Amino acid sequence: xxxxxxxxxxxxxxxxxxxxxxxxxxxxxxPYAIAQDLGIRVRFLPVSMEGxxxxxxxxxxxxxxxxxxxxxxxxxxxxxxxxxxxHGSTIDELRADDRQDSEIPEExxxxxxxxxxxxxxxxxxxxxxxxxxxxxxxNPLQILTIANEFGVGYETLLTHVSxxxxxxxxxxxxxxxKWTPQRIRKGLLGHDDADGLVILDDKQRSxxxxxxxxxxxxxxxxANIQGGALTKSKSxxxxxxxxxxxxxxxRATISTNAWQTEARIAPANFVGAANYRxxxxxxx
Numbered sequence: 001x002x003x004x005x006x007x008x009x010x011x012x013x014x015x016x017x018x019x020x021x022x023x024x025x026x027x028x029x030x031p032y033a034i035a036q037d038l039g040i041r042v043r044f045l046p047v048s049m050e051g052x053x054x055x056x057x058x059x060x061x062x063x064x065x066x067x068x069x070x071x072x073x074x075x076x077x078x079x080x081x082x083x084x085x086x087h088g089s090t091i092d093e094l095r096a097d098d099r100q101d102s103e104i105p106e107e108x109x110x111x112x113x114x115x116x117x118x119x120x121x122x123x124x125x126x127x128x129x130x131x132x133x134x135x136x137x138x139n140p141l142q143i144l145t146i147a148n149e150f151g152v153g154y155e156t157l158l159t160h161v162s163x164x165x166x167x168x169x170x171x172x173x174x175x176x177x178k179w180t181p182q183r184i185r186k187g188l189l190g191h192d193d194a195d196g197l198v199i200l201d202d203k204q205r206s207x208x209x210x211x212x213x214x215x216x217x218x219x220x221x222x223a224n225i226q227g228g229a230l231t232k233s234k235s236x237x238x239x240x241x242x243x244x245x246x247x248x249x250x251r252a253t254i255s256t257n258a259w260q261t262e263a264r265i266a267p268a269n270f271v272g273a274a275n276y277r278x279x280x281x282x283x284x
Contacts, residue, residue, distance in 0.1 A: 006105055007164070010112025013084055017117060025120045028150045028206040031076040032274045034117070035061060040083055042076060042274035050092040051075040053082040065269045069196060069212050070153040074114055076274075081113030082106065115160050119150050124161065130203045135167040140179040141188070141199075149204045154181045189216060189243070190236040195268065199241070200254065200261065208262045209254075210278075211246040212270075217263065218243055220256050227252030229265045250280040 001009075015025065021037050023029050035042045041058050044065040052062040061079040063072050075092065082090050087106050102108060127146045128135055140154075147157040155177070162173035185197040195214035200206070202220045211217060216233060218241040219225070229250035233243035252263045266277035 001105065003103075003108055006108040007112040010081065010109045011116040011121075013081070013109075014113050014116035015120070017080075017084060018120070026123050026126055026205070028123070029118065030151070030208060030210075031073050031080060031114075031118065035076060035080055036275060038080065038083065040080065044072070044271050044274065044277070046269070046271050051079045052092070053079040053087070053090045055083075055087075055089045059083050063274075065271045068153065069210060069215075070147070070151060070156065073151050073210070074118065074153065074156055077114035077117045078110045080117070081110035084113065085109055112164075115156075115164060118152055119157065119160050121165055124150070124157075124165065125167070127203075127205075131201070135161045135165075136169060136172060138168070138172075138176070140176055140184050143176055144181060144184050144197075145199045145201055145204075148198045148200065148209070149206050151206070151210065154179070154184075185216070188218075188238050194235070194245070201241075202256060202258050204259065204261070206261055208264060211263055211265045212268045213246050213249065213265060214268055215246045215265075216243055217246060219254055222256070224255045225252055226255075227263070230254075230263060248280075249278060251278060 018025060021034065032042055039058055040061055042061045042063065044063050046065050048066065049064050054060040061076060063075055078092065127149055133142050143157055144154050147154050158173060158176055162168040182192060185194060186192045194216035195212060197216045197218065198209055198211060199218045200209060216235060217230060218238055221240055221242050223242060225244060227250065229246060229248045230244040230252045231247050233245045235243045246265045249265055249267050254261050254263055264278040270277045
C-alpha cells in the first residue's frame with residue numbers, strides 16, 4: 001500500500017473513532033479521554049522517548065513526562081492509532097519535530113490517524129474561516145491561536161495544513177517555520193518567563209484546555225475566571241486579551257458571552273496516570 005493510501009486509511013480510521021464515540025468532527029477533542037473511552041490506560045513516565053504502546057489486557061500507553069505539553073497530546077493520539085489498527089507493542093523514539101518522514105507503514109498510519117483525529121479537515125478549515133483568516137496568508141500568531149484551539153503544537157499544525165491538507169504554499173510554510181512558540185510568546189508578553197502560552201480567542205470552540213503550571217493563558221478581555229488555579233498575570237497586556245498565570249494544579253472555568261471552557265492545570269513534567277494529572281487531590 002502506498003503512502004497516500006496509508007494516509008487516507010489513517011484519516012478514515014480517525015473519523016470512525018470519532019463516530020463510534022459520538023464526537024463531532026467540528027469540535028476539538030481530548031486524546032486522553034478518547035484513550036480512556038477505548039479502554040486504554042495512559043500513564044506519564046520520566047523517560048527519554050516519545051511514547052510506548054503496550055498491547056495487552058488492558059492495553060496501555062506510556063508517554064514521556066519530559067516532552068512539551070502539546071507534543072504529549074499528539075503522541076497519545078499516535079499511540080491510540082497503533083491500538084486501533086491492531087499493531088503490536090511499539091516504542092516511538094524521540095523526534096526533533098513533527099515532520100512525518102517515516103516510511104514504516106505502521107508509523108505512517110499512526111501519524112495520519114493522530115493528525116486527523118486531533119485536526120479533522122473540516123474543523124481546521126472551519127477554524128480559519130470563522131476568524132476570516134486563510135492558511136495561505138496566515139501570520140505566526142494566527143497559527144499559534146488555532147494550534148492552541150486543537151491542543152496541538154505550532155509545528156504540528158503547520159505540517160498538517162501545508163503538507164497534508166495542501167492549504168498553504170511551501171514558501172509560506174518555510175517563512176512561518178522560522179518562528180517558534182517561544183519567540184511568539186516573548187514578543188507578546190515582553191518576557192520569556194512563562195513556560196508556555198495558550199491563546200483562547202472569541203472564536204474558539206474547545207470544551208477544555210490543558211495547561212502546565214508555569215504556563216500563561218490569554219483570554220478575551222473581561223472573560224470571567226472561576227477557580228484558584230489561574231491568577232491575573234503581571235505580564236504586559238495583549239490588545240484584546242487578559243493574561244492569567246497557571247499557578248496551581250486543578251481546574252478553572254472560563255466564560256465569555258460566546259463560550260465557556262474548562263482550564264485543567266497539571267504539574268510540570270507530571271508523572272502518573274493521565275486521568276490524575278489535574279486533580280487537586282489525586283488521593284481523593
